[in-house]
Amino acid sequence: MGEDETLGRMVVVDPSSCTGCQLCVAACSLKHESQVNPLYSRIRAVRFEGKGAYIPVTCQQCKDAPCQSVCPVKAIERHEETGALIVNQEKCIGCKACIIVCPFGAISWTADGRIVKCDLCDGDPLCVKLCTREALAYVPATTAHLKTQVKAAEKFSEILKRISGV
Amino acid sequence: MPTALESRIAYIDLSKKKVNVKTTPREWVKQLLGGRGVSALILYGLLKSEVDPLSPENVLVISIGLMAGIPLPSARVNIGAKSPLTGAIGSSNCGGHFAPEMRRAGFDHIVIVGRAEEPTYLWISDGTIEFRRATQLWGLDTVEAQEAIKDELGDHSAQSLVIGPAGENLVRYANVRTGVKSSAGRTGMGAVMGSKNLKAVTVRGSWDIEFAYPDKVLDLCIRFNENLRKTRFFTVMQVYGTMHIFSYTNTAGIVRVKNSQSNQLFPSDNIEAEAVRPYSVGHEGCYGCPIQCRHRYVVESPRYGLIYDEGPEYTSQGCWGSMMAINSTECMLVCNHLVNRLGLDTLETGSMIAWAIEIFEKGLIDEKATDGMTLRWGSPEIVYELIEKIAYRKGFGAILAEGPKRAIEKLGSATAYYNMNVKGMSWLQTEDRAIPSFVLGVCVSTRGADHLRSRPAIDLFGLPKEFLEKLYGAPMTSDYTSYEGKERMVWGNELEYAVIDSLGLCKFACSHFITPHSIYTDTFNSYQELSELIYYVTGLEVTGDQLKTCGERIYTLERMFNLREGFTRKDDYPPQRYFDEPLPSGLPIVRGKRMDREKYEKLLDAYYTLHGWDSNGVPKAETLRRLGLTEEGIKALVGEVFG
Amino acid sequence: MSRHSQLTVRCPNCLSKIPVQKNSAEAVCGKCGIGYRICWPSPSQPMIRGLLAPISPRESE
Ligand code: SF4
Ligand code: SF4
Ligand code: SF4
Ligand SMILES: [Zn+2]
Numbered sequence: 114m115g116e117d118e119t120l121g122r123m124v125v126v127d128p129s130s131c132t133g134c135q136l137c138v139a140a141c142s143l144k145h146e147s148q149v150n151p152l153y154s155r156i157r158a159v160r161f162e163g164k165g166a167y168i169p170v171t172c173q174q175c176k177d178a179p180c181q182s183v184c185p186v187k188a189i190e191r192h193e194e195t196g197a198l199i200v201n202q203e204k205c206i207g208c209k210a211c212i213i214v215c216p217f218g219a220i221s222w223t224a225d226g227r228i229v230k231c232d233l234c235d236g237d238p239l240c241v242k243l244c245t246r247e248a249l250a251y252v253p254a255t256t257a258h259l260k261t262q263v264k265a266a267e268k269f270s271e272i273l274k275r276i277s278g279v
Numbered sequence: 280m281p282t283a284l285e286s287r288i289a290y291i292d293l294s295k296k297k298v299n300v301k302t303t304p305r306e307w308v309k310q311l312l313g314g315r316g317v318s319a320l321i322l323y324g325l326l327k328s329e330v331d332p333l334s335p336e337n338v339l340v341i342s343i344g345l346m347a348g349i350p351l352p353s354a355r356v357n358i359g360a361k362s363p364l365t366g367a368i369g370s371s372n373c374g375g376h377f378a379p380e381m382r383r384a385g386f387d388h389i390v391i392v393g394r395a396e397e398p399t400y401l402w403i404s405d406g407t408i409e410f411r412r413a414t415q416l417w418g419l420d421t422v423e424a425q426e427a428i429k430d431e432l433g434d435h436s437a438q439s440l441v442i443g444p445a446g447e448n449l450v451r452y453a454n455v456r457t458g459v460k461s462s463a464g465r466t467g468m469g470a471v472m473g474s475k476n477l478k479a480v481t482v483r484g485s486w487d488i489e490f491a492y493p494d495k496v497l498d499l500c501i502r503f504n505e506n507l508r509k510t511r512f513f514t515v516m517q518v519y520g521t522m523h524i525f526s527y528t529n530t531a532g533i534v535r536v537k538n539s540q541s542n543q544l545f546p547s548d549n550i551e552a553e554a555v556r557p558y559s560v561g562h563e564g565c566y567g568c569p570i571q572c573r574h575r576y577v578v579e580s581p582r583y584g585l586i587y588d589e590g591p592e593y594t595s596q597g598c599w600g601s602m603m604a605i606n607s608t609e610c611m612l613v614c615n616h617l618v619n620r621l622g623l624d625t626l627e628t629g630s631m632i633a634w635a636i637e638i639f640e641k642g643l644i645d646e647k648a649t650d651g652m653t654l655r656w657g658s659p660e661i662v663y664e665l666i667e668k669i670a671y672r673k674g675f676g677a678i679l680a681e682g683p684k685r686a687i688e689k690l691g692s693a694t695a696y697y698n699m700n701v702k703g704m705s706w707l708q709t710e711d712r713a714i715p716s717f718v719l720g721v722c723v724s725t726r727g728a729d730h731l732r733s734r735p736a737i738d739l740f741g742l743p744k745e746f747l748e749k750l751y752g753a754p755m756t757s758d759y760t761s762y763e764g765k766e767r768m769v770w771g772n773e774l775e776y777a778v779i780d781s782l783g784l785c786k787f788a789c790s791h792f793i794t795p796h797s798i799y800t801d802t803f804n805s806y807q808e809l810s811e812l813i814y815y816v817t818g819l820e821v822t823g824d825q826l827k828t829c830g831e832r833i834y835t836l837e838r839m840f841n842l843r844e845g846f847t848r849k850d851d852y853p854p855q856r857y858f859d860e861p862l863p864s865g866l867p868i869v870r871g872k873r874m875d876r877e878k879y880e881k882l883l884d885a886y887y888t889l890h891g892w893d894s895n896g897v898p899k900a901e902t903l904r905r906l907g908l909t910e911e912g913i914k915a916l917v918g919e920v921f922g
Numbered sequence: 923m924s925r926h927s928q929l930t931v932r933c934p935n936c937l938s939k940i941p942v943q944k945n946s947a948e949a950v951c952g953k954c955g956i957g958y959r960i961c962w963p964s965p966s967q968p969m970i971r972g973l974l975a976p977i978s979p980r981e982s983e
Contacts, residue, residue, distance in 0.1 A: 511967055514963050514964050514967055515963045515967070515969060517963075518963040518964070519963060523963070523969065526961070526969060526970055526971050526972060527934060527970065529972060530934055530958065530970055530971075530972050530973055531934045531935075543973075543976075545972075545973060545976040546972075547972055548959075548971075548972065551961075551971055551972055552961075552971075553961040553971055741932075741937040864976075865977075866934060866935040866956070866977065867935060867954070867977075868934075868935050868936075
């Protein structure tokens with residue numbers, strides 16, 4: 114596989130398809146923490162049910178990652194194959210600075226005192242596998258914008274149709 | 280930390296503002312699983328027969344299924360009490376996101392007695408229970424109330440079971456709701472909450488949900504997800520939800536039209552599932568479910584403005600479409616919205632309105648009874664008006680709000696023939712008199728006319744005899760208009776549904792586990808799979824046979840509740856209309872069909888025999904012994920907690 | 923079997939399989955002659971949506 118296909122892949126979220134079902138959340142927690150607790154899931158699907166909005170939030174595996182930069186002991190390392198930023202539990206001193214700086218709230222602190230974040234499941238993300246509404250996709254970062262682009266184009270064509278009356 | 284085995288029960292007295300917490304006995308789990316099963320035991324054990332369902336003495340049980348929280352459609356929460364609609368056992372469940380949150384908050388069962396002095400809601404979080412004032416919530420609709428609670432608590436993940444104005448006004452078929460659309464609709468549990476001055480029960484938890492074999496649970500969930508996605512059923516459910524059923528049933532001619540005067544609506548293009556798609560802005564569903572079966576929709580109504588809601592389901596489609604003879608998407612979507620927000624059971628409301636229109640049409644009531652309204656078919660405005668009147672008990676609405684039994688008393692015995700009910704609860708929106716298995720299931724259902732206690736939908740598929748024999752363990756015809764062997768079909772499904780309900784699984788999504796599952800995978804023993812799941816989740820070894828016995832125990836216990844309230848064999852029959860009037864319309868296979876009383880009597884006998892009940896439908900002594908349901912047996916079980 | 927032969931619905935009256943043309947909105951049962959309207963939950967999955975025309979009692983007898 115070329116660089117585009119593995120290194121630099123990401124989990125892209127599509128809020129307009131998400132139903133807030135929590136499958137990704139429950140399964141992630143079950144896989145990584147052997148129990149179901151959304152607090153320790155690496156992904157969240159925030160539900161605004163009254164407003165009908167469901168927003169998945171997960172780690173973006175940032176290029177200039179604030180979590181990595183802020184870490185005083187360099188405990189957050191990039192995985193060679195997947196490009197995921199991984200917490201090295203040996204090095205981590207539990208200062209929680211990464212939790213504070215992550216703009217997505219993608220890092221959490223477990224009850225038994227560990228810093229945890231998305232590790233892309235070694236290149237086979239479980240959340241993506243279980244999401245039946247295709248609100249999550251594991252794609253090369255270079256193509257991450259395509260789905261949104263097409264959706265926007267579809268909306269645009271709807272508007273055109275309405276204006277021209279055909 | 281909550282596991283399915285070490286869960287807790289909260290006993291809450293609203294009058295005394297007292298809380299008592301106990302652990303769930305292991306025996307309860309082994310014998311009744313959770314949810315509906317445990318609810319039946321508590322109701323049987325704590326209630327006395329003369330209790331008025333709307334008095335403080337009634338017991339309200341909120342009980343989650345044993346599987347709550349796993350990444351599967353496992354989020355059914357059961358609400359039980361003596362029903363103010365029927366006087367029989369009240370029991371209704373719904374999905375949404377409440378059940379896993381309740382387990383994380385530290386409780387599997389909440390038992391509520393008494394009556395609060397002022398409107399109250401319960402705030403249950405991480406093992407603590409707080410009584411909170413709800414005067415500011417009284418009068419709010421079911422979604423407004425949930426949003427207001429979240430705002431007040433500053434916690435947008437809190438999940439609530441709430442009642443709407445209908446529950447506050449003690450409409451005997453008010454429901455209990457969570458989220459925008461999930462409703463525990465049947466048997467009037469919302470009125471029981473209203474009678475207790477209880478607007479909501481709100482839960483929020485941060486505790487872990489733990490399992491005996493977490494890796495195995497995860498494997499099974501992944502396998503389930505993958506297998507389900509391969510089926511045709513999955514696609515149809517994802518796109519249309521339960522509304523796809525209407526396309527089949529209305530085509531065949533097995534839906535109620537104009538109350539119960541006909542069985543097929545034509546044209547029906549605007550109320551078919553496909554017609555809702557243009558209004559859909561996405562989907563929604565319950566916790567952990569790969570299907571997510573309902574639409575989120577937006578509709579513009581001249582009367583109500585811009586509406587956002589979820590659904591509708593097959594039932595609402597039938598009630599507000601075919602049953603009213605209204606071929607309008609907008610009417611269906613608006614009515615669904617109204618009953619949701621007001622907190623009314625869509626089915627009972629639709630059925631009562633349809634009955635009112637028919638008896639008006641027949642001249643059995645006139646404008647004097649209806650506050651001057653001229654009732655007729657095909658008018659959305661009349662339907663909207665009546666829904667609102669029922670919820671607020673205004674004028675004629677106050678009569679309809681009383682449900683079949685009491686409304687018939689008020690409007691005259693001549694109207695009784697036209698009211699389609701069993702045990703005082705209305706028949707569903709389907710017209711079943713061509714299908715004996717369906718009729719039997721609805722009539723013997725322990726909570727009054729209802730399909731979700733047994734519906735053998737599989738009967739319609741025309742499957743080969745050999746296949747059915749293997750599945751049900753006895754010879755059976757593949758002809759759905761036949762009576763032959765149908766007692767076994769109903770009985771078999773009753774037991775499975777009781778188990779599924781008590782585990783808190785979704786009957787639709789987990790058809791992978793229950794009967795129709797076999798069609799996809801050639802597995803003929805779904806209990807086997809369930810016992811595997813239970814083992815991984817709890818570590819308890821419950822064999823497939825033992826599970827089946829759990830189903831028998833739960834069903835018989837509910838039957839015993841009803842017997843104690845005076846219900847017997849006489850209450851297990853369809854309305855007279857089913858024997859008298861042949862179906863006027865529909866496909867040749869159903870047209871002209873009606874029920875045959877003699878054959879039905881025999882079917883009923885055979886059905887009782889399978890359960891180990893006598894010819895009056897009373898469990899025999901040996902059955903009670905076998906199921907551990909003798910008076911001493913029950914006393915011992917109940918005594919473990921409430922001794 | 924060709925892919926076309928997989929596009930079928932089952933006649934609710936006689937239970938025989940009715941072939942459906944791709945994207946077609948109608949299909950008629952070859953055995954009992956009843957016409958149905960078709961909808962498509964997915965491009966490869968036809969489903970009966972409703973009747974094409976009401977069946978008059980006489981036709982069915
Ligand atoms: S599994 Fe998909 S649809 Fe469900 S909450 Fe997660 S992202 Fe949303
Ligand atoms: S944890 Fe946050 S900051 Fe770090 S890479 Fe992920 S999204 Fe970026
Ligand atoms: S990518 Fe892996 S770790 Fe991250 S949320 Fe998905 S399953 Fe969890
Ligand atoms: Zn045919």
